[in-house]
Amino acid sequence: MSNNIVIIFDFDKTIIDCDSDNWLIDELGFTDLFNQLLPTMPWNSVMDKMMMEFHSNGVTIEEIEKVLQRIPIHHRIIPAIKSAHALGCDLRIVSDANMFYIETILKHLGISECFSEINSNPGYVNQEGRVRISPYHDFNKASHGCNNVCPPNMCKGLIIDKIKNTIYDGDNKRLIYLGDGAGDYCPSLRFKERDFVMPRRIFQCGI
Numbered sequence: 001m002s003n004n005i006v007i008i009f010d011f012d013k014t015i016i017d018c019d020s021d022n023w024l025i026d027e028l029g030f031t032d033l034f035n036q037l038l039p040t041m042p043w044n045s046v047m048d049k050m051m052m053e054f055h056s057n058g059v060t061i062e063e064i065e066k067v068l069q070r071i072p073i074h075h076r077i078i079p080a081i082k083s084a085h086a087l088g089c090d091l092r093i094v095s096d097a098n099m100f101y102i103e104t105i106l107k108h109l110g111i112s113e114c115f116s117e118i119n120s121n122p123g124y125v126n127q128e129g130r131v132r133i134s135p136y137h138d139f140n141k142a143s144h145g146c147n148n149v150c151p152p153n154m155c156k157g158l159i160i161d162k163i164k165n166t167i168y169d170g171d172n173k174r175l176i177y178l179g180d181g182a183g184d185y186c187p188s189l190r191f192k193e194r195d196f197v198m199p200r201r202i203f204q205c206g207i
Contacts, residue, residue, distance in 0.1 A: 098123030
């Protein structure tokens with residue numbers, strides 16, 4: 001039965017066809033600055049710094065939203081998501097992007113209501129009109145403790161454990177996980193024989 005199926009999506013290069021951070025930085029013309037900052041701090045911290053640079057250079061929230069709204073996406077992904085939702089599947093997102101990007105893009109695509117839960121790095125517009133991005137796991141306070149290849153700000157395996165605990169229904173639930181990269185390795189270790197992991201294969205941005 002479809003209502004016993006939980007489908008968990010990565011976001012970058014899975015629902016959308018590129019990395020949302022890189023897309024935004026390149027489209028706004030801040031690639032050189034980003035490349036200078038990247039060796040000096042964690043990715044999550046770099047992106048919060050970049051948002052400050054956008055704001056300081058007069059880039060508005062509306063301009064950021066417009067760039068995100070034209071992000072490349074495969075023409076079959078929206079019908080697939082809508083079909084799975086209509087069949088009664090429980091759709092969720094686990095992503096190392098951020099909530100501001102994801103909510104902006106899903107709203108523009110008209111598929112926000114298809115997802116019951118989004119797990120991502122906090123991202124919001126503050127009172128100054130600047131996007132703030134913070135880590136899902138606050139690595140400044142403590143490590144998430146995962147010894148796999150997870151970045152310091154997010155262990156998707158721990159998030160999958162949390163999801164499994166909230167949906168536990170004996171052996172009646174089947175999980176399907178869709179992802180594309182190294183950050184999706186750890187969550188793939190959390191599934192049982194009845195579940196499915198579906199990595200994206202032979203992928204290039206824009207195809």
